[in-house]
Amino acid sequence: MTLWRRPGLWIPLILVFLWGLLILVSGLDSMREVTFTLMMFATLAASLNILLGYTGYVSFGHIVFFGLGGYTGFYLLSQRGWPLSLAAVSGGLLSAAVAGLLGLAVLRLRGAYFALATIGINEAARAFISNFSPFGGATGLFVNFSYYQSYGGAGRALWLTFISLWLTILLVTVVSYGVKHSRFGLGLMAIREDEDAALVMGVKAPQAKTIAFVISAFFPGIVGTLYFFKNGNVEPGDAFQLHMSIETLVMIMLGGQGTVSGPLLGAVTYQGLRGYLLTSPLFKSLHLAIAGLVLLLIVLFLPAGAIGWLRQRFQGLRRFLE
Amino acid sequence: MVLNQLLASLTDGLLLGFVYGLAAMGLSLIWGVMCVINLAHGSVIALGMFGTYLLFSQTAWNPYLALLAVAVVGFLTGTAIYGAAVHRVINAPHLSSLLATFAVNMIFIGLGTAIFTTSPRNLDYSLGSLQIGAVIFPVTRLIAAMAAILLTVALYLFLFFSRPGKAIRAVANNRTAAELMGIPTSLVLASSFGLGTMLAAVAGGLIATFFPFTILSGGPYELKSFVICVLGGLGNPLGALLGGLLLGGLEGLIPTFMPVSWVPTVEFVLFVLVLVLRPTGLLGAR
Numbered sequence: 370m371t372l373w374r375r376p377g378l379w380i381p382l383i384l385v386f387l388w389g390l391l392i393l394v395s396g397l398d399s400m401r402e403v404t405f406t407l408m409m410f411a412t413l414a415a416s417l418n419i420l421l422g423y424t425g426y427v428s429f430g431h432i433v434f435f436g437l438g439g440y441t442g443f444y445l446l447s448q449r450g451w452p453l454s455l456a457a458v459s460g461g462l463l464s465a466a467v468a469g470l471l472g473l474a475v476l477r478l479r480g481a482y483f484a485l486a487t488i489g490i491n492e493a494a495r496a497f498i499s500n501f502s503p504f505g506g507a508t509g510l511f512v513n514f515s516y517y518q519s520y521g522g523a524g525r526a527l528w529l530t531f532i533s534l535w536l537t538i539l540l541v542t543v544v545s546y547g548v549k550h551s552r553f554g555l556g557l558m559a560i561r562e563d564e565d566a567a568l569v570m571g572v573k574a575p576q577a578k579t580i581a582f583v584i585s586a587f588f589p590g591i592v593g594t595l596y597f598f599k600n601g602n603v604e605p606g607d608a609f610q611l612h613m614s615i616e617t618l619v620m621i622m623l624g625g626q627g628t629v630s631g632p633l634l635g636a637v638t639y640q641g642l643r644g645y646l647l648t649s650p651l652f653k654s655l656h657l658a659i660a661g662l663v664l665l666l667i668v669l670f671l672p673a674g675a676i677g678w679l680r681q682r683f684q685g686l687r688r689f690l691e
Numbered sequence: 692m693v694l695n696q697l698l699a700s701l702t703d704g705l706l707l708g709f710v711y712g713l714a715a716m717g718l719s720l721i722w723g724v725m726c727v728i729n730l731a732h733g734s735v736i737a738l739g740m741f742g743t744y745l746l747f748s749q750t751a752w753n754p755y756l757a758l759l760a761v762a763v764v765g766f767l768t769g770t771a772i773y774g775a776a777v778h779r780v781i782n783a784p785h786l787s788s789l790l791a792t793f794a795v796n797m798i799f800i801g802l803g804t805a806i807f808t809t810s811p812r813n814l815d816y817s818l819g820s821l822q823i824g825a826v827i828f829p830v831t832r833l834i835a836a837m838a839a840i841l842l843t844v845a846l847y848l849f850l851f852f853s854r855p856g857k858a859i860r861a862v863a864n865n866r867t868a869a870e871l872m873g874i875p876t877s878l879v880l881a882s883s884f885g886l887g888t889m890l891a892a893v894a895g896g897l898i899a900t901f902f903p904f905t906i907l908s909g910g911p912y913e914l915k916s917f918v919i920c921v922l923g924g925l926g927n928p929l930g931a932l933l934g935g936l937l938l939g940g941l942e943g944l945i946p947t948f949m950p951v952s953w954v955p956t957v958e959f960v961l962f963v964l965v966l967v968l969r970p971t972g973l974l975g976a977r
Binding site: 421425427429474475477478480481482484485486488489490492493495496497499500507615618619622626654655656657658659660661662664665668669672 | 779793914921956
């Protein structure tokens with residue numbers, strides 16, 4: 370198997386695996402909560418990267434799939450009593466299906482127009498869910514506490530969500546690598562560089578873009594279900610936060626767009642930085658301004674991101690850093 | 692009775708629509724001239740609100756006099772944003788300029804939150820209200836609408852009949868060719884960004900004369916501006932004003948037919964539909 374000889378895949382995979390294992394072994398609730406947030410953003414960033422980094426389409430409203438999938442999964446488990454794993458996968462599948470339908474229409478737009486349309490979709494979805502009574506309207510849904518008993522209590526249920534997220538982030542890393550090194554992924558990158566040229570060269574751009582959109586929507590749906598299950602409730606304001614979408618973009622830029630490990634690294638760094646700024650008394654009120662300044666400096670002077678810069682600077686690292 | 696109510700809510704919506712149009716004009720100008728979507732638009736609107744508020748409450752200036760000062764500061768701020776954040780990435784892929792202006796947005800909102808907190812403010816200023824037939828509306832709104840019309844006409848005349856305006860349109864059409872014709876494109880781009888920012892700040896100041904606001908209030912107007920730009924087409928001040936009127940009218944009329952919470956759904960579905968079916972805008976050329 371040539372796959373076994375690819376350090377670009379195994380290094381991030383083993384690191385993430387050990388990271389999760391460490392938390393599991395330690396059994397500390399506080400560590401689990403911190404890691405859950407980090408892994409959640411890392412998964413969101415890695416899945417958005419498939420669209421943004423490989424295909425070159427900027428989706429500002431990608432969080433819509435987190436919200437829609439999360440809502441669906443949460444509805445299934447809290448109102449219909451489905452088990453968590455099944456509900457989470459259903460949430461992911463619904464997000465993917467919605468992305469497929471939307472993609473057929475919206476992916477005809479290019480550049481900034483596509484970015485604006487995704488903002489519109491997110492806002493429309495938020496406003497729609499706020500009025501949609503099966504999903505609880507503006508107040509949202511919450512899970513009955515007795516539901517946790519079927520998992521052996523709330524504590525065990527939380528560990529179960531953590532393990533599910535851990536598996537999801539491992540899966541998204543494999544998928545991200547797989548896409549990048551497949552014929553399909555080469556087609557995506559051709560679209561990113563020049564869509565018209567790609568079309569002429571025989572890349573079936575409409576299909577390829579839609580599939581990339583579907584893949585990148587699937588994982589946010591799963592993550593959404595897990596996140597809202599962990600919180601015990603879901604409401605429109607939490608599910609469709611435009612700024613979360615944009616923070617995910619920042620993470621990808623920070624780590625390096627179009628790389629496998631970049632979004633993971635970027636998510637951990639950004640969240641870590643934000644956590645530090647929020648708790649430090651000196652920067653507490655200015656954390657947003659400082660994060661903005663960091664972003665501006667990266668965009669202006671380091672557009673390839675950390676991993677991208679390392680790959681450009683040190684040729685020898687390219688084999689190991691994908 | 693029903694007709695009166697309809698007329699009242701329509702007038703209300705349309706008066707607001709003029710100001711929406713003015714806010715969108717700033718976004719539309721920047722987008723049309725340099726293909727940059729200014730994500731700092733909302734925070735500039737909010738800063739315009741606070742500028743007017745501070746001049747009014749601290750130095751007791753008349754709010755409309757304060758607007759003039761806000762306009763000047765807004766123009767300078769805009770050129771500064773262009774120089775610091777946009778100029779380096781103007782030829783880079785869209786993501787770079789989107790993120791650069793968003794970074795500016797974060798800096799403004801962050802500083803604003805630190806200084807002003809997010810508690811709501813209110814400009815305590817009233818000129819009474821006016822009654823025409825069965826419709827009653829505050830004079831401040833009427834003035835805001837008239838100011839919006841005046842600025843639109845001024846901008847239109849400037850863009851189409853003055854030399855600098857023609858330079859701006861030339862740069863919007865083809866930057867390289869304009870440069871070859873001896874137009875200092877960087878200067879033109881910076882001043883267009885300044886003009887766009889100025890319009891946004893003034894619109895914010897006008898809104899502040901009749902609505903309470905916080906430092907985060909710019910966000911919804913920014914989203915509305917996107918919708919209006921798409922409805923009205925890019926780079927055309929009249930298109931932005933008409934788009935604003937359309938949106939304002941919708942906002943006035945929809946609540947008489949269905950619950951008010953459905954307004955954003957209708958707006959954004961319309962937005963996505965227009966984008967997909969007619970990306971040049973309802974009034975756009977070709």
